[in-house]
Amino acid sequence: MFNSIDSLTAFVHAAQLGSFSAAARHMGKSQSTVSEAISQLEIDAGVALFDRRTRQPTLTAAGARLLSHAQHVLHSHAALRQQALALQGGEEAQLGIVLSDTFQSQAFETLLTAFAERFPLLSLECLVGEDDDVLALLRSGRAQLGVMRAQGRYQADVSAQAMPGQTAMALYVGAEHPLAQVAQVDEAQLLQHRELRLSTYTSSQAGPHSPRCWLAPSYLLLLELTARNFGWAALPTWLAAQFGHGQLVQLKTANWPQATTLDLVWLRTAQLGPAACWLIEQLQHAGHTVAVR
Structure with a gap:
């Protein structure tokens, strides 16, 4: 019928x-x-x-x-x-990309608009991950592309290309945290307060600066904890500016803020289709420079 x-x-x-x-x-x-x-x-x-x-x-x-x-x-x-x-024609049915919260680009939404118009039937999954978690998602097959903080060296199965520009990390506390009133914060003062530190699902980072340390797998969660005055944290400056809602205070500390670069990564063995290749080409030209001051 x-x-x-x-x-x-x-x-x-x-x-x-x-x-x-x-x-x-x-x-x-x-x-x-x-x-x-x-x-x-x-x-x-x-x-x-x-x-x-x-x-x-x-x-x-x-x-x-x-x-x-x-x-x-x-x-x-x-x-x-x-x-x-x-x-x-070889177009993939779905594509996964995992993005670090250190990546911020004013052109990214425009890029996704062009992507949707060019590949209207493709199923896109956008994930958030940091450092080792980005690589783990690639190796699991959940994602095919990743944007992450540059690691310098990668294992042989990873292809990496540097993205143009740089982003910035700075130390923050909540507006009611004791350190918020300190004009110049030194390392000894940081050690007296809880550190809120990034810890990936794949592996936690050893050697925290503070004996009292809370760990979280995303910078956005660290931002929420910081805004509630639980401790101090190193956060992407763009994230603090966009989502801090005036609840964060950037600490004046020696050697901070710090500039960091980003890499676009994928597995060498991955059979990337037209959509992934197009996205690689576009991301390599997506500016994300954030002033370090």
Whole structure:
């Protein structure tokens, strides 16, 4: 039942254009062919779709109810054809990218807009991860591309390309934290207070500066803890500016803020499709420079 796309197309066009003849002209077929296709559809459905007693056929109550379903089937069929053609051309069905919170680019939303227009059927998953977690997600197959703080050296299975520009990290506390009132903070003063430090799921970072240390796997969670005055943390300056909501104070400390560069990474063995390759090319030109001051 309803296994003819041509019959559904004739039904929808006749309903939208108001006559079988108009539907036939639109489809490039004879009126008798369109009329026969609709009649066959009515036999399959077991109901009359059009009232033919008037000069121009009009939808019956049943036809009106089935019209939206027919339109949905045709839309799904078109999407199926388009996806199949894309896959024939080598386009991947889905793509995962994991981004470090140190990456901030004003052009990123614009880039995603262009990506959506260029690859409308691709399923995109955007993940957040830091350091070793980025590489772990690549190796697990969950993601195919990653943007992370530059590591200098990578294992042999990782391809890395430096991204243009740089970002900045600075030390922050909440507005009501005792250190917020200190004009110049030294290391001894930091040691007297809890440190909020990044710790990836894959491996925790050893050697915290403070004996009392809380760990979290994302900079955004560290920001929330910092804003609640639980301790001090090194945070991306763009993240603090955008999400700190005036609750954070940047500490004046020797050797801070610090500039950091980012790498675009993927596995050498990965079979990257057109969408991933396009994204690599665009990300290599996505500026993310944040002033270090």
